[in-house]
Amino acid sequence: MNSYKNLIKNGYCFLTNNISEKEIVSLKAGLEIEHQRLNDVKRINLTDLKNKVLIKKIFSYLDNKFITNVLDKISKIDNEVSIFPPFESMKNNFSSIRRADHGWHRDCGGQKDYKFCLEKLKNKNYRFGKIGIYLQTNSEYGGAIDIVPCSHFSGRKVKSSFSDLFTKSSLLLVDKFCLFLKNYIRQNNNKIDWGKFVIGNKRLLPIPGQIIIFDSGLLHRGTPIKVKIIKKLEELQGKVIEKNHHLNYNLRDNNKFVLYSHYANQIGIESYFFHRLRIDDNQNELEKWFTWLEKLDNRIPFKRKSLNILKKAEKNIRKFSL
Numbered sequence: 001m002n003s004y005k006n007l008i009k010n011g012y013c014f015l016t017n018n019i020s021e022k023e024i025v026s027l028k029a030g031l032e033i034e035h036q037r038l039n040d041v042k043r044i045n046l047t048d049l050k051n052k053v054l055i056k057k058i059f060s061y062l063d064n065k066f067i068t069n070v071l072d073k074i075s076k077i078d079n080e081v082s083i084f085p086p087f088e089s090m091k092n093n094f095s096s097i098r099r100a101d102h103g104w105h106r107d108c109g110g111q112k113d114y115k116f117c118l119e120k121l122k123n124k125n126y127r128f129g130k131i132g133i134y135l136q137t138n139s140e141y142g143g144a145i146d147i148v149p150c151s152h153f154s155g156r157k158v159k160s161s162f163s164d165l166f167t168k169s170s171l172l173l174v175d176k177f178c179l180f181l182k183n184y185i186r187q188n189n190n191k192i193d194w195g196k197f198v199i200g201n202k203r204l205l206p207i208p209g210q211i212i213i214f215d216s217g218l219l220h221r222g223t224p225i226k227v228k229i230i231k232k233l234e235e236l237q238g239k240v241i242e243k244n245h246h247l248n249y250n251l252r253d254n255n256k257f258v259l260y261s262h263y264a265n266q267i268g269i270e271s272y273f274f275h276r277l278r279i280d281d282n283q284n285e286l287e288k289w290f291t292w293l294e295k296l297d298n299r300i301p302f303k304r305k306s307l308n309i310l311k312k313a314e315k316n317i318r319k320f321s322l
């Protein structure tokens with residue numbers, strides 16, 4: 001099945017990125033320096049990197065004919081899809097397996113509380129999701145993501161068919177199962193990764209440098225570090241204090257780096273901001289998106305297109321944010 005069909009049907013797809021092994025090593029070394037310069041923060045805006053050569057390199061990976069092809073195919077007339085902020089590098093971003101949902105979530109989860117967003121999410125033309133460039137494959141140190149294929153249909157109107165019915169029922173089971181875990185599993189039980197029992201889950205194994213695009217409705221989690229590795233790390237580095245349920249180990253050669261950005265159309269952006277601008281201390285996120293896009297080199301092909309789409313969405317966002 002081609003990438004575009006995979007994204008629509010299964011909620012995700014792999015795309016090729018011709019980054020050599022040597023390039024990956026130098027990319028990770030460059031990002032390591034940038035993260036350490038900023039107190040080893042988990043996320044950095046790529047437009048803020050000191051190393052300008054690195055910025056240029058990374059954006060050349062986003063300017064990829066395979067990404068453009070898929071985005072063009074999922075675009076609708078008058079509702080084009082483009083690439084959007086944040087453009088970020090994430091280092092060792094792991095959810096704790098002790099968390100009640102074991103890291104499983106939908107990126108559009110926060111939008112489901114609003115009627116306005118539910119309408120948008122149900123729109124068959126809604127497009128919003130992540131573009132991730134994974135600089136390592138999945139191993140016992142994590143490295144990429146686990147997903148539930150087809151789980152993005154939740155809340156959308158899709159043609160009713162047998163397979164769709166199956167998807168919906170299995171999803172319901174997954175949701176109920178997570179709820180069951182939330183209520184009944186002791187929070188400090190770290191002997192088992194309960195999240196791996198979520199029905200229908202699949203561990204993705206990208207080639208280092210490969211791109212995974214996934215829909216904001218897809219149930220997913222960052223693949224956790226194996227429990228036996230955590231135990232070993234704790235012997236060496238002491239027990240790690242979990243901040244906001246995130247782990248903070250130094251995995252040295254296995255440090256995980258992922259480059260994330262969004263793909264979206266106007267409908268997707270409006271739904272995203274309806275929720276995001278209602279979060280405390282987050283009222284300037286829309287301005288930030290404009291700033292990050294303006295900061296991009298004018299030669300980056302998607303810059304103008306993205307700014308135009310965002311300006312169109314802004315008018316409506318301002319209306320419903322009053």
Ligand SMILES: [Fe+2]
Nearest residue numbers: 105106107220
């Ligand atoms: Fe996520």
